[in-house]
Amino acid sequence: MIRACGPADAVAIASVINDAARAYRGLVPDRFLHEPYMPLDELERELRTVSFHGYEDGGQLVGVIGLEPVEDTTLLRHAYVSTDYQRRGVGEQLLARVESLTETPELLLGTWEDAWAVSFYLKHGYEPATDKDALLARYWPRVGRDQAAHSVVLRKRLRRAP
Numbered sequence: 001m002i003r004a005c006g007p008a009d010a011v012a013i014a015s016v017i018n019d020a021a022r023a024y025r026g027l028v029p030d031r032f033l034h035e036p037y038m039p040l041d042e043l044e045r046e047l048r049t050v051s052f053h054g055y056e057d058g059g060q061l062v063g064v065i066g067l068e069p070v071e072d073t074t075l076l077r078h079a080y081v082s083t084d085y086q087r088r089g090v091g092e093q094l095l096a097r098v099e100s101l102t103e104t105p106e107l108l109l110g111t112w113e114d115a116w117a118v119s120f121y122l123k124h125g126y127e128p129a130t131d132k133d134a135l136l137a138r139y140w141p142r143v144g145r146d147q148a149a150h151s152v153v154l155r156k157r158l159r160r161a162p
Contacts (some may be wrong), residue, residue: 003053004053005054009052013054014036017080023116027112027116031146032112046077050068050077052078053097053101055090062082063080064078066078067098073106074108105157111154114150118154121156126156127156129154131153132148132151
């Protein structure tokens with residue numbers, strides 16, 4: 001079941017993110033990784049602007065994905081699936097749900113360039129943005145130059161009825 005999540009789900013959301021982020025080890029420079037990957041106080045700040053949706057199995061949150069409308073676009077934020085549920089279609093279902101909810105003509109997401117998630121998004125119609133640096137500066141202003149050098153921005157133009 002996919003449902004909207006809120007502040008009461010913060011601990012469960014953080015648990016999913018921190019479990020799934022273990023996949024970054026060996027792919028992302030160690031200087032960007034810390035324990036926990038998403039501290040609870042940071043997630044609580046994100047919940048002010050990001051609307052999360054979660055996939056539940058047996059009452060347990062096992063996947064999360066967030067949407068953040070910014071100016072003329074929507075950012076796909078914090079998409080993670082617990083390690084025990086990866087490669088079971090959970091991410092695909094979450095992605096399809098938020099794409100159907102998005103009201104802007106495109107979705108943008110930023111991620112680590114060497115993360116396996118890049119191939120997942122490419123498989124689902126996302127394309128590398130050629131204007132990565134400009135997009136990072138505009139929509140992710142807190143991303144530093146060093147992190148930007150290891151990041152990619154992907155975009156998907158959504159079909160909307162006129």
